Amino acid sequence: MNTTTSRRNFLKAAGLTGTGLAFSLPLSGCASNPQHHGNHNWHANAWLELTPDNRILFYLHRTEMGQGTMTGLTTLIAEELEVEPHHIVVKTSGVHTDYVNPLYGIQITGGSSSTATNWIPLRTVAATAREMLRNAAAKRWNVKPEAVQIQDGKAHYQKYSFTYGELVDIAKDLSVPSVTLKTPDQFKKIGKPSIRLDAPMKSKGTARFGIDSAPKGCLKASVVRCPVIGGTVESWDANNAFDMPGVKKIVAIPNGVAVIALSWWQAKEAAKKLTIKWNKPEFSKLSDASILEGYREALKNNNGKTARDDGDTTSAFDDSQQVIEAEYRVPYLAHATMEPMNCSVVLNSDHCEVWAPTQGPDLAAAAAEHASGLRRSQITINTTLMGGGFGRRLNQDFVEEAVYIAKESGLPIQLIWSREDDIQNDFYRPAAVAQLKGSINAQGQVDALYYKSASPNIMPYTFKEASAVVLPAWLPDGMVKAVGSLGPTVYGDLLLDETSVEGASDSPYDVENFEVRHVQHDPGLRVGFWRSVGHSYNGFFMESFIDELAHASNKDAYLFRLELLKNNIKMTQVLSTVADKGLWGKPLEDKNSGPRSQGIAVHYSFNSYVALLAEVSVHNTKVKVHKITCAVHCGQTINPDIVKAQMSGGIVFGLTQAMKGKISIKDGAVQETNFHNYELLRMNEVPEIEVYIIPSSDAPTGVGEPAVPVVAPAIANAIFAATGKRLRALPLTLGS
Amino acid sequence: MITLSLNGNDLSIDADPAMPLLWVIRDIVQLQGTKFGCGQGVCGACTVHLDGIAIRSCITPVSAAKGKQITTIEGLQGSTEADEHPVQQAWIKNNVPQCGYCQSGQIMSASALLARNTSPTDDDITQAMSGNICRCGTYPKIRQAIHDAAKNLSSPASSKASMAPSTENFQSDLSS
């Protein structure tokens, strides 16, 4: 496909004396008047810059948290600019409206969207630069542009060549041409495995994460918070904490008391001496059992909102031959990024500079503005590498805390959370309870599906933070807060939150009568985006229940799905791939583990199609997962090795959710504290993992999240095959 | 004053003897390649070598390191930029890291394993590496890279050239 971009009008190129050629392009696509950049701040929104000393700078406007976006997006530039990716210098971008994620309206990295949303724009920028260099070279040699070859980072004509740097001065006076992007058959780098650009720095210990980014002179801070999130300080006593070595200051902030010391360990040790009286929130009245009770009540007493209503489900059930019903549930989960939350702040009367491992730099700026009382223009956010994100760093509570501490103490500080702080103060993956009902007709076909779930919507929490970014900066803080507080009303009572039902409302199964409903029920524990969000549990609900229906109608679980998906070519492709490669119906048997059983699942999310086959063995109540075979249809891959790594990593993440993940609540307090009781999968528990990518030259779709939802149901289905026992709650445990 | 030998350098440190070695390394010596993950000895992010043995520096008081050779990720490679340890080379070649936060610890555990066992079996690897958590789930690549490094250690002739990554001079403001 020849893509002459329709966005060329939005491309702004600026030539500046003494510096290079800089390009920018508003990702939102809504700026209609190209404007010249002013000399002083031209790079505030640059994407790509070519310098006379022959350097190519790419301003990475998405954050690297392991998903490989640094390598992927740089490869897009390299492809069209005809250079090697590692010859491009990658710099982190600042905060600017031109970098806004077009899917969300804010500058966030999430939703498995970085490659998909940059696929055309970044290549357009690079192709434009390439054509301007070609035109500049043509001018120097006084030949037609078509006679100039752009290759290996140089412009060539016969035996002559210019480096890009030598052409910058001429290029910047030329007009911006319209460009044609390469077609897949012309790709030299896209789709080929290559080295991750960040592999060397991350293998030598030189990669700088948030925790390594405090400027010189920063003191270290540790905060003691209320055991129940949302509690505030009523009164506190430092006792002898001030006398502890290294301690510089102790200050109260809205949600706790911060100890500031020379070293973080000293701050942490001194913090143990504090006694604090808390104002505990309502949530402190709840524990696991009463929370579950609340969900069931909510499902019983509320109709909820309609997320899907195909056909006439009610009459289908009235006429049904066989009705299958089940209740499914999942617990709250923490993200447990390997790098705990942290943030450094240097604050003075008219400027606030922040170093933060954040997935939303503009959200961080809004949080800093709010906590410091300064204006948006007085805030600088430095985004760092992240030791994992998984959605946790879309919330900026740790930035807000750090700015409060800097403000109250008057000191430059780095706030570091302990692992306990991190697990007990998350924005959790919502707990959810679902009722599912299916009808099988006389021919053994599913003719109706009904899904109704209760869970807290995430949107009210996000809305509170995001409203400060999307509302105009001149609005007074009080007004922003007022609008932010509308979140619960708007998304609780008025609107359906799509993230609560995703994976069910857009299920690819072809069922004539299909109803999906959602009841917003929030016990009060704050919730957030967790790798694959609503899909993480709706995948488990839907795919386990579909398996129940297959068994109820005495059909092979694979063929049953194939039949219901026959109009969905891509899903059929991934499903038959895993059945084929994973030897569906022929599970291995080995001497040590005895017979194995198989389970299969499919899921569509982030525009990608995924199927997964799990092979397990069960001894008494012990489940061992031996092998996972997974297939994904995600369009054109930029770097297939990174795609496989993302899928494989998502599978491990999904395995942790399936076999281990659970946050428990007692009197409103999260009970898990560290990796000994909030366990993550370790090497001894990792099965053999095979990932197949369906070759495609369609536009790329998401790969960071789509593997997660299929894992738990495939394993639960395999356990059913092994034991006849249907596990309808996560984590999957037999015999309790 | 406590005297330490860190990456071949002798240092005098003014620290509480009970202070964990991790925070001495990070906050006082200011070498930041060694990471903090749990503070309880259960994740392996803080792994360093003490006389060649992999230990969790977050639960090791600095006093316990007196008179011993401490090696951190920064001290693992040779004296030049390109002189990576075979384990580091294998990590780069296999694109092991995702977020990378656990990887200093993983590499320190893996290199300690290979120092005492140059051809580890899958079981040996599982044993040696199960104290190191990777939330990104890079375990299959870690295993592969350890096998690769073992191969290169046993036939060094084939190593360097074939391992040299094509990212040699890559620059970014995210690396120090």
Ligand code: FES
């Ligand atoms: S930080 Fe030392 S083992 Fe986790």
Ligand code: FES
């Ligand atoms: S690479 Fe992210 S935790 Fe291991």
